[in-house]
Amino acid sequence: MRFAKWLLVLSALLIAAFPALAQETLEVGATVEGMLTASEPFIEYTFESAGDQRVSITLVSDDFDCYLVLYDADGIEIASDDDSAGNLDSRIGPLTLDAGTYTVRATSYAHRNSVDSISSGAFTLSVAEFETNLIEYTQRVEGELTSAALTANYSFRGEAGDAVVIRLESSDFDSYLTLRDTAGNELTYNDDGAGNLNSLIGPFMLPETGEYLIEARSLGGTSTGRYTLSLDRVEMAQIAYGEKVEVTFDARNSAFYFAFDASAGDVITVTANSGGSIDTRLTLNDQYNYQLISDDDSGSGFDPEILNYVINSSGTYSLVVQASAPGEGTVELTISRGELPSLDDGAQTIRFSDSVYERSLRFTGEAGENVTLNITTASGTMSPSIDITQNGMSIGYTSSSSITSLSFSFVTPDDGDVLVRINEYSYNNAELTVELAR
Template structure:
């Protein structure tokens, strides 16, 4: 009995010796230090380590300001973000400051807002291998310029300012058009409200690589910010920015509207209500007095079609443009030369080619790259569509999009092929819309055949 007690005592003694050693194990989980205060105008040096792979800064005294934040490091690929007091990310950036550095430009800080700046590596942000090293974080007040209605200003993007902000005051219901053009870079426009929220942005609606926002109706009275920049966010060069308040005329299908071009009126704007599947033709007849061009934009300010000399003489004509949205569409008529005179604009809705009447020819050209067609569908019916080149020529960019009630039900494309065949089942009774696109900008024909196979 004494021997058993002795062995039990020895065992308890060993456990008492071993257990404290196990309790001394420490965690190596990375910790985030408490936020350090930073104010506008500060530039601070810091370092990310394995123990602290990110750093937080509490932004002070920036309420009501537009600010720029820059994070630069030669040691790691930086990632910069800003969150509000609810923890919501309000701005972020990876590589907009050259190389692998980060920059947030023109951040609007509301009065009373509590913002926290987070500096970290991109690896830490995506949850992979966190990088370490030294960095420089700076906060500065953004350069803000003013622009007024009817003004055109010139500016320059530099490596120190990849975008420029222009403030204007507008009234609720004002219809504005904003243009940014550059010979040096692909421009990009943003329109922000007084809180810094983005209302609209645009890349190429101004023609070529230029940007245009509008016609856009201002939702409230107050200050707005136009941010002029580039599509890449890193381009430099000169640009021209214009802001105009315009009056648009309502036009409906079947209407003809007469406008006058004078020294002070070089653009005219028209709006109409369109529906998905509508096909429209728009003509401008100047009787050879004024050289103009036409642009059709959808409700989201994206360009649907553009033409300069597709009509009679040097008059433009937008021929059989397909609408793929419901809402308000905008027609822009611009003078290309300096001549004055009268132009008559006509808007018509035209019926699409119908495959119910047999095979149809889709004829493309440099000015006609999209051709709509339709047929009457029966729910559950299986059909076959075939597109064939009668001449045997091949297309490098032929696309077929089939929709019913706005929903895509079949799609096909061909590269260097002379035919497309697609079979599908019609989901519902009613019209089935086809949009055939060919972007070689050459004269090209396809025969379109419908077979009802079951």
């Protein structure tokens, strides 16, 4: 009897501490607005699936970092998501549901990770039947994002090893592209890879044969307007250090794609010499399709050049050389091993632009030596981020904004090469002088 009374008291205390929270009903295709508060840190909604139904669930808020959880009829969690919708918003799906009742929980990332943490604010939740448009290789389609359809979804079938290039362009909004597999897992994404706030995925190698999903939307997921989406399968030519390859641009060939193998620590230089016949742009992507660096006019005669870029990890990298505007001309592409300027030889001058924002230097360190890095700008201000590494480990880091000079001291733990990587985030033409005091 005492035990039963104790259970009743405990239950009462739990109810007082965690009052019953709202559970509402909505239909597939509906959008609802709600509010998280201190007393309601999550809200649950139930909906019915007719079976073999493909849905996408999206939670958007300007007030908190969203988190979505989906439960089946037995209360078992079958899916969850934090930021797949971008901008700290959440999206589950697309996924195919069996017939039955499902519950979706709208909450915050903070509360999901700690019941004592609460984020409050307004949100919008939608449960939509996932509809896709078909797109095929070489196809270029036009469409429009509206307030009723803020995301456009396209599906295509690809073969394992296909190198695909997907481009989303709009003069109405800042575009954003996501590529997913048939289960809805994100494979890669891009914001501004095509320039002018347009998006470019690729060349991306498809991992397996099957259906793939392209998600086209604005960066914030709330803008509307016209867009153009294109999908192409491209040929990836192999290129190796020391090779020179000649490519010819014309009305049918506006971009060329190359792959090469690199090892961690490699210093590479890539040039695309046209002799003034055509204006081109160079882009280097890593093995995950992340754009590492892009250049337009840093080389000779306004040709592009990627100078002394340090490879962080071993793998297969891709190079894209594309015409900046329609035209004809021949370009000689060269990839070679570079050599970093050495601070052992004295002060070094490095230059940045709106597209070249990373430069690297080196020096020979001695174990236990205290050294100081002095950086000054020739004119204007700089906003540098500086990372010092030795043997792949960071031994010093600093950053600052809108300054004209900087002094940074650190200790080299071992004998041997030290890498000084400088990122300049003012995105303007800048000339810096770097000197080592020891």
